[in-house]
């Protein structure tokens with residue numbers, strides 16, 4: 001437990017919130033140098049009997065004042081006797097990414113990489129940030145998951161990320177900073193009216209506040225209610241997924257999915273994709289996925305893709321995956337059977353031991369030349385005393401078409417000798 005040396009709303013609320021967070025081996029205070037995180041760090045540094053405290057500043061190198069901010073953060077930490085770390089990141093935006101999103105992405109990536117198991121990262125998000133986040137989500141047309149806005153804590157890297165000031169109002173932070181004579185830096189990008197969040201912060205929320213003074217607390221309550229609703233939806237999805245599992249692990253049965261009402265189908269699909277750590281599609285893409293998955297002829301090839309993920313249907317099963325790279329055409333790699341061989345486009349590395357264990361033959365002792373390739377069509381192999389067509393065997397085994405093209409085949413001389421992980425051909 002933390003004892004609070006100084007009374008005051010900020011330390012009291014902070015302690016209450018810390019009590020609701022998981023235990024931390026170390027507390028990492030994310031210090032931007034702005035008012036909010038300066039107050040957070042100062043209040044954390046004042047707690048007694050607390051886990052070790054480390055301040056971490058992420059240097060994005062985007063502003064001409066970035067060096068000055070880092071120096072101000074370091075000076076504050078020296079004054080407070082808190083260990084300071086500065087992480088330099090490359091925040092160049094990727095294609096289609098905004099500079100703010102790129103900076104956030106780089107920031108949390110660097111912070112997560114810095115964390116050790118059991119560390120708790122604390123950021124200084126407060127009630128107004130929560131109100132802004134909820135409104136931004138509403139303006140994007142989000143459902144309960146987005147409208148739940150920011151949770152008190154969530155897993156991050158090998159530890160967790162907590163927001164212990166979520167129930168503190170910005171004026172309380174200002175009062176704390178004044179009372180303790182704290183200095184902070186102003187990020188000029190917080191004034192940029194081109195950014196949606198700044199428009200809300202400086203123009204729209206003040207208007208709402210003038211008419212409804214408790215709007216920040218009210219919006220935070222709405223977010224909490226949405227978080228509860230989302231929790232129930234996630235539970236419903238987990239229950240539904242139990243009854244929807246296809247025969248192959250990780251797949252969903254189309255027939256079972258078809259028996260649910262549409263909103264439950266959408267909810268289950270979102271839960272399934274989330275379970276796999278895949279990005280969720282927008283509503284229109286999800287609808288198109290359901291229409292194609294449930295409506296197409298049983299033998300039709302169904303593939304619905306969006307950035308970062310794709311879902312395919314084969315027979316009664318839906319398969320979700322990260323986008324597959326096209327298999328390299330005409331692949332034919334010579335192999336000595338001894339040196340491990342990474343087969344491009346398959347995710348498989350063939351090793352002598354692996355082939356011996358799985359196929360009971362030594363690839364180094366196969367008749368030369370030994371080559372590794374992928375299916376081109378027309379392959380045959382001897383099994384059970386008969387010559388079989390590989391395509392028919394794969395169909396009979398229920399291997400989906402996109403997997404068939406990514407199975408390494410080992411040829412020995414002019415003969416197909418091994419279908420990796422599936423069959424070992426008999427010698428004629």
Ligand SMILES: Nc1ncnc2c1ncn2[C@@H]1O[C@H](COP(=O)(O)OP(=O)(O)OP(=O)(O)O)[C@@H](O)[C@H]1O
Pocket residue numbers: 029030031032036037056057058059060100104107122123124125129
């Ligand atoms: N450069 C930084 N270094 C360390 N911590 C930072 C930095 N920038 C922001 N933070 C932490 O994140 C908190 C929120 O900052 P800010 O409101 O600027 O974030 P944002 O860009 O809106 O993104 P998000 O809310 O997703 O973090 C800050 O109070 C601080 O704790």
